[in-house]
Amino acid sequence: MTTMRAVVVDEPGGPEVLRVRDVPVPVAGPGQVLIRVHAFGLNRSELHFRRGQAATGSFPRIPGIEATGVVAADPSGALPVGTQVMTMMGGMGRTFDGGYAELVVVPAGQVVPFTSDLPWDVLGAVPEMLQTAHGTLAVGVRPQAGQTLLVRGGTSSVGLALAALGRLQGLTVLSTTRRPGRVALLQEAGAHHVLVDDGHVADQVRRLVPGGVDGAVELVGTNVIGDTLRAVRPGGTVCFTGMLSDEWAIPDFYPMDWIPNGVRLTAYSGEAADLPAPVLQAFLADVRRGRARVPVGRVYRLDDIARAHADMEAGVVGGKGVVLVRP
Template sequence: MFTRQGNSLGVVEFPRILGIECIGAIAGYPSSTKTITHPVGTRVATCMGGLGRMIPGSYAEYTCVAETNMRPIPDTSLPIGTFAALPQMLQATWGSLVTGLDLKAGESILIRGSTSSIGLCALQLAHKIGASRIAGTTRSAARVQMLYDNGADEVFVDGGEIASQVTQSPKGASNKVLELTGPTTLKDSLRCTIQKGTVCMTGVQGGSWKFDQFMPFGDLPNRVRLCIYGGGPEDFMLMPWEELVKDVEAGRVKIPVRTFKLEDIQEIHDILEKGGGCAKMAVVVAEE
């Protein structure tokens, strides 16, 4: 959605087929290919690696990606629409928690923007890692219970500033903060973290990619660490893909998924622009 709105200028050249992840079956290789790891017909998943940004993406029946950025789909009983929702969501979530935040068992974490599919996934994967306390945020009081149902121990209704709520709560600030809203709330999230804690920005749900002004000696609290997680092919290949798929299949990680047809792309973007539907939305081109 952000790319279509023109927020990726300088990175994406138009016209461009969008879509940064997909699953499917290998239809063929260039005639110049010398070594083939996965035979034609192998069902695979892929995400990022320039897909939908530097190369034509997945809003299509066919796409062409690097073999080094594909992982075979393990045997699973998951519906194809559910499986299609997993590659980038699992990569971004696992990568943010483990590679970005280095979240350890026994640490507390706040997930800013928890009602997104990645936010809901992060609540549950934080439990898998062994976080001692998991807090989430939502802009709507009507969604508070949904976050508790998905693993949050504490929920803050987010009006753009929650640092005072967090620091005054009995449980206090967090060891780690996963920032999915972006620059619109990042300065506030930095104040929700303990000294020597870490904030990792992964998402831009707030619609802004940059600050109008940032003063390190004023906006960055003393001894608080800030990083970003952008993902990439190496992260997709290194994450425990098969293990996480089994967690989803067994119901240990539950992500609501809505499926659509390719001709419903505009409807999906309309839903996203209105705040999303508290679910990961997947397009199913074919059932095989």
């Protein structure tokens, strides 16, 4: 096999710039692993890259910041051929070719092995979603069992994963959505209380938790962060993790006006090393036993990649979008 099918972006633009073509098979060198991709998840950061909005990256490029599959070659011999693995971040799909392909070469340090008999569309949804949700809680919020957690932007894939992890960690989870029709989705994911976001979530939160929640995760963006901060008690923490609104910065930011007394504001953006293999394996076991749910929205084929990006832009995926490379 000298060529493989991959999605290539030659220049920034709309979904139509995502083109499937035959390209040379990459070769793993020292310190690298070649992965045969079975599935990959779709992420908004790939949308930003495709549009030319990303701060890093170059064209032409095979995009994709994550991939799930099996080891095809490991020059070091550390990972046997056929080992199930996930990989993410580290420059994938921006500074070097990413997971939108039948095969991908990545640094060995960003390969996370696992064992599971779950279907590939479920496994393909996990890497970046779980890494972000786990890291947000473990690093950004650091909640304790029995505390309350607000997830602003709960119907995003990370928001749904946070609801599942929060419940597993003994938290009372409040999740938001702008669409009343998504309430059941959030409840199925693990949210104890669902709030329809009318722009004044802090008022709704304090009717349920008068003193304010112990922690919150901001997934919507800077346009609502002020309201999210007001939903948290003194001594509590808000972690800025996502930007679904594509609003990244706060003009004329005045901390004493924006941040309530005693409320902590943190941020999280992680790498593959921030998802320990035991954490991944434990989560997959919880899914297998029915204690957690992977929020797969829509499943696509590689040839459907332009439609998949259009659906992601339109916000109609309804969870994590996944592409099955090997149906």
